[in-house]
Amino acid sequence: MVQLGKKLQVQICKKNTIFVFNHKINKMSKELKITEVELKELQEQEQKKGAILHDLGLLEVQKHSLSHMYAELMVEQDKTKKELEDVYGKVNINLKDGSFEIINEQV
Numbered sequence: 001m002v003q004l005g006k007k008l009q010v011q012i013c014k015k016n017t018i019f020v021f022n023h024k025i026n027k028m029s030k031e032l033k034i035t036e037v038e039l040k041e042l043q044e045q046e047q048k049k050g051a052i053l054h055d056l057g058l059l060e061v062q063k064h065s066l067s068h069m070y071a072e073l074m075v076e077q078d079k080t081k082k083e084l085e086d087v088y089g090k091v092n093i094n095l096k097d098g099s100f101e102i103i104n105e106q107v
Contacts, residue, residue: 090103
């Protein structure tokens with residue numbers, strides 16, 4: 001056992017387990033505990049960590065869903081372009097006013 005001051009002692013056991021004894025709090029009673037303030041702080045941190053992980057999971061699901069929606073939209077847009085090409089031929093369409101220019105393919 002190592003003395004770390006007037007009120008704190010540390011004991012390292014064979015299995016690399018460290019016990020810290022704060023004589024002010026429990027005077028080496030059978031039940032070793034941290035203070036209520038320390039416990040509350042750890043519990044609050046754990047709760048925040050859980051909430052963050054939950055939110056990250058939701059964001060991942062939303063990201064996955066949006067990726068699928070985007071891929072479906074790209075397929076739909078390609079289909080619309082093909083339909084317009086069948087009607088008007090190869091054209092560049094102005095998306096602001098609907099006007100278009102014919103693309104001259106040179107061989």
